[in-house]
Amino acid sequence: MKKIDVITMGCSKNLVDSERLIQQFEAEGYKVEHDPSDPKGEIVVINTCGFIGDAKEESIDTILDFAEARKQGKIQKLFVMGCLSERYQTQLQQEIPEVDKFYGKFNWKELISDLGNNYRWDLDNERTLTTPGHFAYLKISEGCNRTCSYCAIPLITGIHRSKPMDDLLEETRNLAQKGVKELQIIAQDLSYYGKDIYKKPMLASLVDELSKVDGIEWIRLHYAYPAGFPKDVLDVMAQNPKVCSYLDMALQHISDRMLKLMRRNVTKDETIRLIKEIRTKVPGIHLRTTLITGHPGETEKDFNELYDFVKRTKFERLGVFPYSHEENTYAWKHYHDNVPDEIKKERADEIMELQKEISFNLNQQKIGNTFKVIIDRQENGYFVGRTAFDSPEVDPEVLISASEEVEIGQFYNVRITDAEEYDLYGHIDNDNFEV
Structure with a gap:
């Protein structure tokens, strides 16, 4: 069995894991296709997402589709890995016996040995890119130490673990040698990078060192956290032409009451002052944020405060998620999911309609430049x-x-x-x- 199809669900952090797995398969002589439109491999590996309801449903539907193909003899082996498998492995094993083996988020390397091969540690910092060859994602840590009420990620990935800077530099040099010019720096929480292994925030130092790698021309930062944001990275962004004036920082809400219920450890005033400082230190920066509507306890007043904040702040990039009541989160244990689903969606749609207008006006200002x-x-x-x-x-x-x-x-x-x-x-x- 030398043909493998790897299916990746969910976020870019999962994609990096799939790319590392594909590199290992190819080193052993397998022919691998990633997300093929017409899967024909003898072996199928599904890398699942288990973050929120819709993502879980999509992952389960995909597993069931391939489980049926396994029953019909269209594929010979079916393996499942990733976040959904990490979170619900016991239940999945019982309910979908057609899957040959389930792996979690971190023990997927066992799949290599289960197929009769040895994991190539000399290739541990190498990947087969599934993105266009000129850009790649660079995952700088795993896990999260935050305790946000709504989030299941710490239940899946555990505590924050920074990847050593030397390893990241080696990985980046490997990517640059393959022709990568643009890095998307990703983590569950960029703001925390370095605190565990270096005992202090090291994001700014890391970004500065990555920019020195020959061939890298753009570096972009994703998934920062406002509480404890390492402001020295703004100086690097302002002074280093390779670091894009772009920051993805999820805020989730602005009402002090909701921020407290969400356990965000930041206030409305602190958030507004941070945004002002970011825009002052890095003129022209484009801020991306994500918000949640319909978290337990959100009133019309809270939502109106959030809406007015978006209208006033004019984020260059913005997304909204209706709240998903996830098992075993703090909110699941302590709050009643008291905002109807249709209200959650209506509120999300209202903000996205507002953002559409904001985005249009900001884009109009780019004409002629x-x-x-x-x-x-x-x-x-x-x-x-x-x-x-x-x-x-x-x-x-x-x-x-x-x-x-x-x-x-x-x-x-x-x-x-x-x-x-x-x-x-x-x-x-x-x-x-x-x-």
């Missing part, structure tokens, strides 16, 4: 790229006519000629570059 853009792909008559203010898959894209002479994976100066809520249009402009 020229930005450095990296080209990701070609589709539907356009080359599709991103500015330094845009992360793959979640942020606006720049559309350039396919008649222009550009190459995927390269940087170009692009003059913006039109803008919609979430997309920009432009043409190559090498004579008039400005940001």
Whole structure:
């Protein structure tokens, strides 16, 4: 059995694990496809997500589909790993016996030996990229020490564990040698990086060192936490041209009452002052945040306060999740899920409608300016790229006519000629570059 299909569900942190697993398989001579549209491997490995209700349902449906294929003899082996498997392994084993073996979030390396091979530790910092070859995700830690009421991640991943800086630098050098130019720095909590192994926040030092790796041109930061945010990273961002003026920092809410119920360990005033300081120290920075509507106890007044905050703050990037009542979280044990699902969704939709207007107005201000853009792909008559203010898959894209002479994976100066809520249009402009 030399053909394997690897299916990845959920976030980019899972994707990194899948890429490491694929590298191991390929080193043993397997032919591996990632997320194929028509899976035909003798072996299928599903890397699951177990974060919130919708993600769990999607993972379970995928497992059931392949379990049926296993029963019909269309595949010979079926393995499941990842967050859902970590969280519900006993129940899954009982309910879906067609799966040959379930692995958790961290013991997936056993799969290599279960297939009769040895894990290649000399390849531990190497991956087979599933992203376009010019960008990659770099996971700098696992786990989380926060105790947010709604979040099941610490139940799945355990406490925060930073990856040593030397290992991350080696991994980055390997990625750069493969042609990677752009790093998306990811973790469950960037703000905590280094506190466990270096006894102090080390995100700024890490980012500065990563920027020195030859070939890396852009570094972007994802999933920071406002409480205890390491402000020295702002100095690196402001002074180092390789560090994008972009920060993904989930705030979840702004009402002091809700922040307390959510166990966020930060106040409304502290949040507003932090945002002001970030924007002052890094002029032009694009902030991405995520919010939750319908957390237990959220009143109309709380929601209106959140809505007004979004309207006033004008985040460049924003997403909203209706609250999901997750088993064994603090909220599950201590709060009644008292906001109806339709209200949760209505509130989320209201904020996204507001954000659509904000995003449109901010994008309109980009018309006539020229930005450095990296080209990701070609589709539907356009080359599709991103500015330094845009992360793959979640942020606006720049559309350039396919008649222009550009190459995927390269940087170009692009003059913006039109803008919609979430997309920009432009043409190559090498004579008039400005940001």
